[in-house]
Amino acid sequence: MAKDKKKDGKKSEKSVRRSIPEQDTVTESSSTKLTDLQTLLNGVEEAQASAAVSDKEPEEGEEPPVQNIPQYYEEPVLTQVIVKRYEGEKVCGLYEGEGVAYFDGGNTYKGMFSEGFMHGQGTYTWADGVKYEGTFVKNVQMFSGRYTWNDGSFYEGSIRNGVRHGFGFFRSSTHPVSYIGYWCKGKRHGKGTIYYDREHTSWYSGDWVNNVKEGWGMRCYRSGNTYEGQWEKNVRHGRGRMRWLTANQEYVGQWVYGMQHGYGTHIWFLKRMPASQYPLRNKYIGDFVNGERHGHGKFIYASGAVYDGEWVCNKKHGKGKFVFKNGNVYEGEFIDDDMVEYPAFQVGAMNPQELNAVCTGSCFGTETIGIVNISENPSALGSDIELDISSLLDLLPREERQEEVKQVEFAVLRHITELRRVYSFYSSLGCDDSCDNTFLMTRLQFWRFLKDCQFHHSDRTLAEMDRILSGDKTPLEEIHSPYETLLFRTFLSRLIHLAFHIYHEEHKDKGPYLHKCFTEMMSRNVIPTACHVQGILFSEQRRTVFAMSYIDKCWEIHRAFCRPSISPPFEPTMKMRQFLWMLNDFKLLSKQLTASRLVEILFKDGPSLQDGSNANLEQELVFLEFIEALLDCALVYVTSDMIK
Template sequence: MYYSEDGASFYEGDWVQGIKQGWGRRVYKSGNVFEGQWMNNQRHGQGTMIWHSLNQRYEGTWENGVIHGFGTHTWFLKRVPGSQYPMRNEYTGEFVNGVRHGRGKFLFAGGAVYDGEWEDNKKYGWGVFTFKNGRIFEGQFENDHMLDHPTFSMDGTTTPDLTGIRTRTPPGYQEELMSVKSAESKNTLGPSLALNIRHLLDEFPEVDRDEEQNQVFCVVLRHISHLKRVYTFYASLGQEEVSDHDNTYIMSKLQFWRLLKDCKCHEKGVTLAEMDRMIARGKSPEEIHTPYEQMLLREYLDHLVTISYHLYQEELTEDEMATGRILATCFSKLIQNNILQYAGSVAGNFLYEPRRAVNALGYMEKCWEIYKLQCRQRRHLPHEPSMKMRQFLWMMMDYKLLNETLTSGQVLRILSTDDPKVSDGEDCNLELEMTFLEFFEGLIGCAVKYVTEDVLKNPSPQASEAGSQGGDMDESIASPASAMLHSRASQMSARGRENESPESASPDLGSPMARASTVDIKHDQSRKTLDTQPSGVLSSSHTDLNPVSSVVTQKVTSEHSPDHLKKSSSVTVPLEEDMSGLEQHRISMVSMGPSGETLEEVPDEEELEEDEEVMDESDRQFNFWTNQIHLFFIRRLFPAYEHMEMLKEETVRDRIRAAEEARLAAIKAEEDARARAQAAEEEALRKAQEELERPKTSETDVTAKEEDEVATTVTSKPSKSPPKEDRPSRKSRK
């Protein structure tokens, strides 16, 4: 049953006499989902509720539409920059009418744990509080505070001074600490970061392998914080900030390529495709150059060590070779000369800005199909499909995408922007291999050059002929066919229309169904940069969310404004029926300090006006860029690709048809030959039969002829004259 015209709000499940009863799934217009048991049109029994807009989840018992009984409530938070672990608060225990009441255990995002009694969402009664440093307090709680220290405030994310508080060391802690510090443990990085460089160690004498491995571990430990920040930074490129509520991004091969490009590793005389083959252990040929491959942090470290060895081993001096730490020296050179100097300065044509990255990646899947189509199998091992710069230029010519604005020389200049070895203005090297990142970056660069501002402003047939060699461009950019690009352009700035704010990381979180939010977040329009701050975090538009923030605000684009791509306003998001029966609150932009105090900032009006002007200009440039790539991909490249594929399919069908016709003709010719042979055989048999029958017929004919001749002779012979005496004499006759 649908509750909205667009089908976004609906129920599917069991009904009894027109009411929801039994097992069912309810999807609300806000995107929130409940799946579980129903009774009398209310959530009742076991069920799971997911508040996508609040980044919260509850699984447990319901009663008359309210959380009641035993269950688990989870609040997903942004993780701390530089950390590989997700941040979340989680309570498992008893609920009464939607609040924590009874026995329960609360796991705080910062690592602290409270296990004890609750009353009205507050710690009340006997409980055990374990701080994140391992110290334990056990005693009475009242009104969310320790009874012995009523002024002591804690939120589980910070470790305050515990000198005046009675705490104890957790059991087994000293034994565990001693085992960790034991010299018998060789995995100094921990089990999650154990390097797998056996393939490199096999190239060294067996007596040197342990020393090489230990020295590499030392280099990794020395720079592990920065390497983690680099991993986190590049793993977040192209990710929508609201797409992953716990911010646990995993680096893809596409992002790894961008890291290698930014660090200028390809300027060491090795292409990205060759680096792919360096780290392609255990992969099939089709998997070597895929941009969708994901790599964990330890795999990322393995790949960096492997690539550093191949890049720098020939540059080592004799003294460095004699030290017995060749791998460590190569890795140190890569970190010092490439990663520390250049990582974070994102170049290219789209990944440097979040909105452009999200927009461009919407065309990635189709472009990946085109890339695979243009690849050819290499003659050398491992015989994987690969593409060269020459094939890229041929593709542009075959698809008729070159014109007066985008010439072949201009294409070479676009490709050489990220790789100077392609062309130096006089000579060019079209035999260089291209990964999909270079292919995709090249297409976006061509799109910006191909679609000029005059073409967008004057989409007339004359402008179309001047700007393209195929297709028509006389359709207005403001037409319904291009509405999607305006929607895509404003996706990053208007995605919070129905988002409620997540709850605070403090213990007094309350029920998510009792909250609505006022949303107001600005987009960072500057290029992403990675700088080491005093606190050791990265400067990025994807970070800087306080894990103990009580709310998250977001900017909403007004759909009722005629110029909705430039103007925005703060709105209060109404709650849907899944918030019914509970108190609604209006939450402003605040954050909670370590002691629970409220921190609120009121921006200066002049700063807001300046920011609005900058946002307007930035939005204008972004929308123009969005129109360019939309027009190039949707109305030029993809139709040309589909047309070419249609021609190829038609050619294949013609070949199949011709082969079928040839087969049928051959069959018919064979049948005709067989018929002729059979006819000839029958004729031969007939003649042979005639030959066999011919002698008998001749003898019969001769005998009959002789008899006829004899009869004829007898019949025609005159009869003998009577005797002389019987003849009358002439005289007597007279």
């Protein structure tokens, strides 16, 4: 007996003692015997998992494990036990009805019998105090019941063949651990939630496979840090979001066995600067290798400066482009965070300890750079906002350019408060709460702004506007990317560009007219309709949250069906006709979602896109129009009978 216990103890963790000793086995000496019950071979609780933490990125680590491994519980075994005494009814010499059986070794059973078997509701108590209360089927614990161990720990829920199987709840009395969810053959398997403390501040909720976190799940740590995403072998693996509330940081992207590895976005939330119009955060979007910025990536400083280029071990290294907060640009080679041509010029260290310096002081030092073309005339909008309208000025007589810039800056300044409100409103659409309540506008949100303000009713589609606003060096595949981010100054510059292209014919013969085009756009488009969200994607919060979880997959599908545009620069786009073909390929056209109904959906927000009585299916769809058309189609295609 003692040897058996030692062997079992080796199977459990070395740091704890076995809580449930094996039951005594007794030689058969009576004509009345109980059939063997199934033996549970698997434990219940394991250690709180802690993901690997990179020594080089200590600020990104999660809290360490807060406790030792809980005890390893097993359902006790009903061996071939001998009935020593029985009190109750018998039929034809077999136990029948309600009775009490006393077994050799001290175990007892009180409950229902049928044809000599424990069958029905009953309570089986082992000599050491472990108890099972629940349903028996021919001596086997089945369906539902409750195990109570001698230290006070218990399990209550579904039982099959004597082990936990189905939905149930376990709570340890010696450690602050509890689990509620699904089990399979004695192991956590399926959806379930485990709590690591009594206060329920440290927990994991999600998928399990054979007692291991595997699949999708959310982990909340005692510190308040959270991770939501994919898991493999108890560590973060796949795509997920980690929020370090204690360090004011967030990462969304790919993980490989607990490390940031692959493509992702890391954000450092910073303390607000007085009168700052920029999002109060530093943001890196790009490649990670073993927890470090490595490969190609873009770093957006809270001050408005931007670096886009190559990284090696958290440092700018290789070819890159640095846009200073006033809009001036350096493009060239970097080595160990420094510009090769100007090694003494520090563009800002990227170590986490030094990031605050980006917002609390100048990262440019006291030196000046010869390659940066500093404007001789300071902007009326301040040093932090320099409008990028040089391509428009090239279209105007040289002697009029300075006055044009001055007048359009004053026009923007008159509406700056309203425009900041609009930027803040649209940049938060479809986003979770942020620590500083500020967001960077994406192109997806910018499209929604343009549609709400009916810019697309000016005989220009959103796709054509993208081409107008894209620079010569913009990669073709990024011209219509919904993930592009727009700083506030970029937002203002793009509005001026669009105002010129829409209204310049009305004002070009009336002297300086950029500001007149801008004012016309504000009075006709922005002021009357901005912040009144149309379309299906952002109109209802629950729908938005659900739809945004499929954005990445929808973008992959959209790109797969895009074809080169017939207009320069011949970037890949999707036409309405291709959208119809896509639904047909997916066999989604039905009695409810007919081709004519689909055309109505595509044209419901763009009456100007029809040629006479026939719909012009050659019109291009940007991704916002694509996903909103998909959502509208889903409302038509999915019937109440399908939901049932």
